[in-house]
Amino acid sequence: MKKVMGAALGILTAIGGFVDIGDLVTNAVVGSRFGLSLAWVVAVGVVGICLFASMAGRVAAVSGRATFEIVRERLGPRVAGANVVASFAITLLTLTAEIGGIALALHLASSVEPRLWIPVAGLAVWLVLWRVKFEVMENVAGLMGLLLVGFAVALFLLGPDWGELLRQAVPPSPPGTEHAATYWYYAVALFGAAMTPYEVFFFSSGAVEERWTAKDLATNRINVLIGFPLGGLLSLSIAACAAVVLLPAGIEVSALSQIVLPVAQAGGPLLLAVVIVGIVAATFGAALETALSSGYSVAQYLGWSWGKFRRPAHAARFHVTMILAVLLGVGILMTSVDPVMVTEMSVVFSAVALPLTYVPILVVANDPQYMGRYVNGRFVNALGTVYLVIVVAAALAAVPLMIATGAGS
Amino acid sequence: MTRERIVDARLHLLSRQVLDADGEPVRAVDDLELTGPDGQEARPGEAVRVGAILVGPSLFTRLFGGAVLASRLPRIAWSDVAHVGTAIELSVRSDELDADWVELWLRDHLVGRIPGGRHDPEADG
Numbered sequence: 001m002k003k004v005m006g007a008a009l010g011i012l013t014a015i016g017g018f019v020d021i022g023d024l025v026t027n028a029v030v031g032s033r034f035g036l037s038l039a040w041v042v043a044v045g046v047v048g049i050c051l052f053a054s055m056a057g058r059v060a061a062v063s064g065r066a067t068f069e070i071v072r073e074r075l076g077p078r079v080a081g082a083n084v085v086a087s088f089a090i091t092l093l094t095l096t097a098e099i100g101g102i103a104l105a106l107h108l109a110s111s112v113e114p115r116l117w118i119p120v121a122g123l124a125v126w127l128v129l130w131r132v133k134f135e136v137m138e139n140v141a142g143l144m145g146l147l148l149v150g151f152a153v154a155l156f157l158l159g160p161d162w163g164e165l166l167r168q169a170v171p172p173s174p175p176g177t178e179h180a181a182t183y184w185y186y187a188v189a190l191f192g193a194a195m196t197p198y199e200v201f202f203f204s205s206g207a208v209e210e211r212w213t214a215k216d217l218a219t220n221r222i223n224v225l226i227g228f229p230l231g232g233l234l235s236l237s238i239a240a241c242a243a244v245v246l247l248p249a250g251i252e253v254s255a256l257s258q259i260v261l262p263v264a265q266a267g268g269p270l271l272l273a274v275v276i277v278g279i280v281a282a283t284f285g286a287a288l289e290t291a292l293s294s295g296y297s298v299a300q301y302l303g304w305s306w307g308k309f310r311r312p313a314h315a316a317r318f319h320v321t322m323i324l325a326v327l328l329g330v331g332i333l334m335t336s337v338d339p340v341m342v343t344e345m346s347v348v349f350s351a352v353a354l355p356l357t358y359v360p361i362l363v364v365a366n367d368p369q370y371m372g373r374y375v376n377g378r379f380v381n382a383l384g385t386v387y388l389v390i391v392v393a394a395a396l397a398a399v400p401l402m403i404a405t406g407a408g409s
Numbered sequence: 410m411t412r413e414r415i416v417d418a419r420l421h422l423l424s425r426q427v428l429d430a431d432g433e434p435v436r437a438v439d440d441l442e443l444t445g446p447d448g449q450e451a452r453p454g455e456a457v458r459v460g461a462i463l464v465g466p467s468l469f470t471r472l473f474g475g476a477v478l479a480s481r482l483p484r485i486a487w488s489d490v491a492h493v494g495t496a497i498e499l500s501v502r503s504d505e506l507d508a509d510w511v512e513l514w515l516r517d518h519l520v521g522r523i524p525g526g527r528h529d530p531e532a533d534g
Contacts, residue, residue, distance in 0.1 A: 063495050073424045303437030312526045316515035
């Protein structure tokens with residue numbers, strides 16, 4: 001049982017990072033427009049995030065240094081400073097989207113206006129950050145988020161034509177109605193949603209919070225290999241549900257209520273309730289993860305003391321940063337901006353910022369002064385290099401594609 | 410630590426994490442202050458040594474130019490450094506350092522005053 005609970009960090013990172021509001025929206029949008037023809041991107045993203053999260057986790061466990069300390073140490077204050085500003089902005093956008101997501105999900109469950117739920121959600125997020133123990137936080141949010149498995153159940157209940165779904169996925173065959181640039185724009189968005197840098201900040205800092213050492217490298221591997229593929233499967237089932245129900249009906253997803261439509265159709269109110277609880281837990285977990293990551297990245301760049309394992313008074317600047325981030329997020333939402341739109345923006349901009357985070361991790365994972373005998377093996381380095389090429393290509397293509405396609409419209 | 414090793418200031422000192430005697434993070438190394446061998450001002454053409462680690466405002470002057478009065482810069486004396494590894498470890502505790510005043514101010518005036526601010530999360534409850 002302890003081994004299983006030991007995977008909680010990976011599950012929360014994956015549930016919160018992979019199946020956050022960004023993925024719920026992006027996968028459902030993609031499923032309803034392209035069927036499963038972008039499923040390969042999710043697979044590529046899962047392998048990539050497994051690779052780099054396990055590398056960052058290994059660096060943190062062996063050297064005790066979390067990702068942003070390494071980013072600054074290798075890139076110097078100027079480039080790392082640009083990265084911290086960009087990462088903070090993206091993480092803040094994501095946090096905003098997640099708090100909005102909690103409010104929307106609570107709105108679905110209660111039909112109380114989302115704007116009334118926003119401050120409640122923000123306050124709840126802060127209270128957990130302030131008071132709840134790291135392990136308790138990750139177990140509760142991670143395990144409740146698993147209720148999203150309801151999407152997979154719904155898929156089976158819908159009894160789709162599996163052969164047809166497979167034909168959409170391999171070889172990838174986008175519907176003729178969509179333009180190639182739009183297809184690639186969503187490919188980059190999905191890739192960005194899968195590999196968002198805050199997942200790596202959170203995972204490596206979480207390893208420090210849980211005081212991992214070289215002895216915990218097996219735990220690191222289990223976490224990564226269970227958590228992220230699970231997140232990938234949940235993402236795919238969300239996309240598949242949309243492909244089965246929404247694509248033939250010609251419904252384009254623009255609200256959370258449409259994402260859960262297939263679930264309601266297949267499993268009735270009971271399954272819908274389960275999935276809504278799952279969505280609240282997953283977006284709540286993601287809100288915690290992004291709020292913490294905003295604190296982690298700034299604190300590690302400037303060298304402040306940080307971490308939930310310390311008394312808040314002993315990581316004062318870290319906690320002040322997180323309070324400001326949550327307040328800013330709530331403030332942005334109160335202008336009644338659409339959280340779904342904020343999400344789509346944040347996902348594309350994460351694709352732009354990816355190389356600045358993943359290059360230093362790969363470099364330090366090869367530095368024997370940090371890693372001793374735990375440096376990268378040849379296979380990991382070869383795969384890492386291939387992924388760097390993909391990551392740089394996605395980063396360069398993101399903004400031009402966004403402009404060319406009018407953000408996918 | 411009698412074995413000699415080459416320390417590259419840019420690679421091994423700048424931007425490394427500084428930890429105090431208890432292993433608590435203090436700041437990252439934002440800049441280094443060089444002094445003459447006798448602790449006097451460094452002079453061109455003469456040997457210099459690292460006198461102190463500078464933190465805080467010197468990061469901004471390094472990034473954006475400009476200058477801060479040298480006497481105003483928060484510094485950690487090099488004599489307080491115990492070990493240079495993947496982090497710089499000090500032989501003193503952070504609350505004895507003037508360099509950490511922002512953290513201490515926020516602790517005493519803001520975060521420590523919010524209910525639960527001094528609660529130990531590792532304790533049960």
